[in-house]
Amino acid sequence: MKSVYPTLLDPLTQQITDSITKADILREIKTQALFFDIICPSISHILSSKCTYDALKDQPELLIEGIVQPQIPKPFANIDEYLQWVRMKEEIEWLKKLGIHLTENSYLMLYLNRNSTKLPETTTVADAKILLKERINFINANVKKFWHYDQPTVADLVRISIARDLDPEISPFSKNFKEIDEVKRIRSLALELLDKRGMLDRSILFTYINAQRLVDGILLKRIINRVYFTCGAIVTDHMLSPDPSYIQLLSKGSKELNSIERKYLITRTAFDALLRYLKVDPSIEILDIDSLKNCESGLKNLFIKLFGTMWKDGKGAI
Numbered sequence: 001m002k003s004v005y006p007t008l009l010d011p012l013t014q015q016i017t018d019s020i021t022k023a024d025i026l027r028e029i030k031t032q033a034l035f036f037d038i039i040c041p042s043i044s045h046i047l048s049s050k051c052t053y054d055a056l057k058d059q060p061e062l063l064i065e066g067i068v069q070p071q072i073p074k075p076f077a078n079i080d081e082y083l084q085w086v087r088m089k090e091e092i093e094w095l096k097k098l099g100i101h102l103t104e105n106s107y108l109m110l111y112l113n114r115n116s117t118k119l120p121e122t123t124t125v126a127d128a129k130i131l132l133k134e135r136i137n138f139i140n141a142n143v144k145k146f147w148h149y150d151q152p153t154v155a156d157l158v159r160i161s162i163a164r165d166l167d168p169e170i171s172p173f174s175k176n177f178k179e180i181d182e183v184k185r186i187r188s189l190a191l192e193l194l195d196k197r198g199m200l201d202r203s204i205l206f207t208y209i210n211a212q213r214l215v216d217g218i219l220l221k222r223i224i225n226r227v228y229f230t231c232g233a234i235v236t237d238h239m240l241s242p243d244p245s246y247i248q249l250l251s252k253g254s255k256e257l258n259s260i261e262r263k264y265l266i267t268r269t270a271f272d273a274l275l276r277y278l279k280v281d282p283s284i285e286i287l288d289i290d291s292l293k294n295c296e297s298g299l300k301n302l303f304i305k306l307f308g309t310m311w312k313d314g315k316g317a318i
Contacts, residue, residue: 002037003147005071007229009041011049011114012202015210016221020115025055033067040147043070043082047135048114056142063142070139072146079139090197091204098189098208108132114203117210154231158200161227162190166220173223179215186220200228 007013008028014020032039045052062068076082092107100119102110108128109120112135165171166187168180177183186205193201205224209217 003040003069004032004036004038005040006032007225009045009049009052011045011052012206012221013225014049014051014115015117015206016218016225020051022051022055022058025052026059029055029062029068038066038147039068040071041068043072043079043139043146046070046139047079047083047132048111050113051115053135053138057138060138060142064144066145069145069147070143071149073151074148076148078146079136083136091201094193094197094201094204095207098204098211100207100211105129110207114206119207119211155194155198158227158231159191159194161231162187162194162200162224165223165227166190171223173219176219177216182212182214182216183220186214186224190224200224202228 006028008017008020009025029039041052046056047053056063056068063070072079072082073085076085088104088107088111092102092104095102095107102120105128106120109131112128112131113120165173166183168174168177168183171177171183186209189208190200190205193199193204202224206221209220214220
């Protein structure tokens with residue numbers, strides 16, 4: 001069974017990708033559905049991105065039909081167990097140490113709107129809890145199957161990558177850094193989070209970068225994202241679908257795309273070219289489920305005929 005992890009649905013990726021809309025999310029999902037059997041965003045993408053949530057709320061049949069199957073880490077069986085595991089109070093304390101003071105409610109608003117670069121304004125307790133409950137109810141009502149996965153153990157690889165990519169002297173992005181002290185500060189914080197929390201905590205890092213309005217903020221977030229997704233892709237069962245910000249970063253001196261990513265990008269480029277050649281309206285987001293399934297079947301057969309075995313072998317291939 002072929003599956004894809006769509007980075008564009010990730011709220012923190014949406015922070016560094018220009019003007020993402022609900023239509024963009026639906027277009028991405030439905031384009032992915034033409035090439036892959038299952039689309040597997042993280043459950044946190046639905047909970048923490050208003051844009052992703054609004055897109056799926058608009059077309060819940062994508063969840064009901066199993067085209068989108070949210071990932072949830074083992075051993076959690078459902079959304080309630082997952083939320084009990086999320087270390088919200090610990091994150092609030094970390095942010096406080098960094099000079100970002102949030103109440104439990106304002107933090108919850110931050111959690112629900114990770115795609116925004118703005119810190120939440122003061123709201124009543126009921127506001128945030130109502131929004132969270134709405135999303136939980138939506139997930140419970142429409143998700144028919146979760147994709148359960150073992151949490152990856154790649155901390156050592158992440159540490160090596162962060163230590164290199166955020167070192168102004170040896171980073172492949174060093175020529176793009178404008179404020180060296182800022183870069184060193186984020187490098188130190190990222191490594192401290194890895195040591196004390198056991199993970200590259202993008203949420204804390206991005207919130208701090210936003211609050212400090214760092215000159216190199218966008219580039220720093222893109223580098224952190226690349227490390228997060230590239231290291232995760234090594235141990236995941238899904239193919240990584242690079243978002244535009246990932247590709248833009250590669251042009252600034254990072255390593256080249258791996259063979260799986262390159263294969264997918266070639267496929268997407270060929271698909272876009274085919275649409276232009278056939279003068280087909282590229283507004284894929286308007287397709288209903290039946291039309292999408294018909295297109296999927298026809299296009300898979302067409303690509304196999306056009307490109308032979310290129311998509312018959314390997315992870316993420318058709």
